[in-house]
Amino acid sequence: MADPRLELIDRRLSTIDRIIAVCSGKGGVGKSVVASTMALLLSRRGLKVGLLDLDFTCPATHIILGVGDAMPEEERGLIPPEVNGLEYMSLIYYTAGRPTPLRGVDISNAIVELLSITRWGRLNHLIVDMPPGLGDATLELLRLIPGMEFLIVTTPSRVAFQTVRRLIELLRHLDRRIIGVVENMVMESSKPIRGEVEALSLRYLGSIPFDPGLEEALGDAEALLETRFAEALEGVVSALLPD
Amino acid sequence: MMSMHEWALAEGVVAAVSRIAEEQGLRKVTEVTVRIGELQQVDREILIFAIDQLRSPIMRDAKIIVEEAPARLRCRVCGHTWRFNPRGLEEDVSEAIHFIPEVAHAYLTCPNCGSPDFEVLEGRGIWLASVKGLRGDG
Numbered sequence: 001m002a003d004p005r006l007e008l009i010d011r012r013l014s015t016i017d018r019i020i021a022v023c024s025g026k027g028g029v030g031k032s033v034v035a036s037t038m039a040l041l042l043s044r045r046g047l048k049v050g051l052l053d054l055d056f057t058c059p060a061t062h063i064i065l066g067v068g069d070a071m072p073e074e075e076r077g078l079i080p081p082e083v084n085g086l087e088y089m090s091l092i093y094y095t096a097g098r099p100t101p102l103r104g105v106d107i108s109n110a111i112v113e114l115l116s117i118t119r120w121g122r123l124n125h126l127i128v129d130m131p132p133g134l135g136d137a138t139l140e141l142l143r144l145i146p147g148m149e150f151l152i153v154t155t156p157s158r159v160a161f162q163t164v165r166r167l168i169e170l171l172r173h174l175d176r177r178i179i180g181v182v183e184n185m186v187m188e189s190s191k192p193i194r195g196e197v198e199a200l201s202l203r204y205l206g207s208i209p210f211d212p213g214l215e216e217a218l219g220d221a222e223a224l225l226e227t228r229f230a231e232a233l234e235g236v237v238s239a240l241l242p243d
Numbered sequence: 244m245m246s247m248h249e250w251a252l253a254e255g256v257v258a259a260v261s262r263i264a265e266e267q268g269l270r271k272v273t274e275v276t277v278r279i280g281e282l283q284q285v286d287r288e289i290l291i292f293a294i295d296q297l298r299s300p301i302m303r304d305a306k307i308i309v310e311e312a313p314a315r316l317r318c319r320v321c322g323h324t325w326r327f328n329p330r331g332l333e334e335d336v337s338e339a340i341h342f343i344p345e346v347a348h349a350y351l352t353c354p355n356c357g358s359p360d361f362e363v364l365e366g367r368g369i370w371l372a373s374v375k376g377l378r379g380d381g
Contacts, residue, residue: 002263002371004255004277011258056345077251078342091346094339098349101359103319109367110345117251117342 005116009144012077012115016050016123019145020179020240024153025163027132030184031153032060033214035129037230038151040065040221041237043085047124050080053090054141055131056110057102062092066219077117084221089118104136111140125240133163134170142174149177151205151240155185156193168200180205182236205239208232248342249286252369253293259371261299269376272302276373280366281314282327282344284337290369305376314366318353324364325354344368 013019022035036051043049053061061067070081071093080087091100091110102110120126128148131137141148150171154164164181171178180203183193187210197204209232217223224230256277264272277294279285287309294307314327329337332350339346344367352359 001373002259004252004259004369004371006255007258007262008251008255074247076247076254078248091343094343094346095349096335096339099359100346100349102345102348103360103362105362106345106348110343113343113345113368116255117248119251 003112005112006144008116009112012118012120013126013145015120016126018124019126019128019148021128021130021141021148021150022153023130023138023150023167024132024160025134025165025167026154026160027058029132029153029155029160030208031132032129033064033218033229034151034153034182034184034208034233034236035127036061036064037224037233038237038240039086039125039127040084040225041230041233042125042127042240044225045237045241048087048122049085050087050089050120050123050126052114052118052126052128053092054111054114054128054137056091056107056137057100058131059090059092061088061129062090064218064224065221067092072118075119077119079119079121087120087123089114107136108140111137112144115144134167138167142176149179151179151236152181153184154181154193156183156187158192161193161196165196165200168202178202179240182206182208184208185210203239206232206235208236249289250293250297252285253290253297256294256369256371257297257299257302260302260305260374263371263374264301264376267374267376268378269301269374270379272305272374272376274306274308274373274375275302275371276308276310278310278312278370278372280312280344280363280368280370281329282340282347282363282366283368284329284341285369287311301376310372312366315364316351316361317364318356318358319360319362320358321353321356323353323355327351327366
């Protein structure tokens with residue numbers, strides 16, 4: 001007759017001003033590190049920020065942030081622990097680092113479960129790290145969170161951008177708000193992507209140079225914020241916020 | 244262990260009952276049937292208690308029925324079907340499955356061929372099975 005969990009999702013998300021999905025048509029473009037660093041940068045500006053990792057089968061934000069052994073508190077649902085100043089939620093708390101192969105129906109169910117039992121605090125921003133592509137997680141969030149905004153990550157590669165173009169087309173067809181496109185891992189100035197983005201009448205949020213020092217900083221939030229990568233991402237964060 | 248999660252689920256049940264009662268024009272709900280799956284290991288007594296505490300006025304006198312469904316799993320590789328048995332699981336594993344039943348795929352494998360690619364045929368989680376009540380002035 002009815003799935004009682006669906007009744008709770010709007011209520012659980014009602015304490016959050018903006019929900020921003022960091023997404024891409026393609027894997028390996030740096031969504032997770034963009035999402036994590038952006039969350040840290042927003043938090044450093046004094047905003048209340050949450051980070052939700054929905055890449056269930058290949059989660060990465062816990063490695064990027066160095067989450068350690070934090071666990072949610074159980075109180076009429078799950079209260080996310082604070083990690084580096086962020087309210088942080090992921091399936092990794094419950095999978096003990098094991099491979100967790102999930103088919104579409106399981107991914108949908110786990111998203112509904114997580115959204116319906118997680119009790120976020122009062123947040124200005126919830127950043128959602130999405131799995132790549134137009135699969136189950138993307139469709140499920142389009143269904144469950146109509147007000148969600150999308151920040152799209154690409155690389156200078158035409159291969160990546162062609163997948164992004166399809167994602168943009170879908171989001172536009174569904175009339176969803178696209179904040180803009182971030183070009184990550186840029187090795188030399190690449191006018192083509194900026195031009196392509198602007199030709200779609202979308203905001204080009206910035207060019208993030210490939211930073212060889214980034215790998216070394218993963219797992220340490222303070223070190224991450226000192227990288228050239230984070231410095232370049234500051235501009236993107238400013239573009240997210242009203243003046 | 245595992246006590247307060249039932250409150251979150253009960254909150255969902257009460258909200259769903261209220262919405263359905265309104266949609267169906269019920270002035271009073273007389274009976275609510277909830278089905279809980281064995282995989283999620285929802286504590287029946289706590290769930291009933293929590294629904295009872297959270298009742299909305301329209302379901303004040305409703306009888307709350309909670310039916311338990313066995314968890315049956317089927318391997319997608321070899322087709323073997325088996326019943327989930329929570330006994331013998333470590334407490335933290337049991338608790339993880341309680342919160343998010345899908346993480347069962349991190350811990351359980353087909354007893355016949357060892358694959359983690361199984362489907363839950365029935366008995367996953369919580370489901371509102373029926374809402375009965377009185378319409379209009381009747």
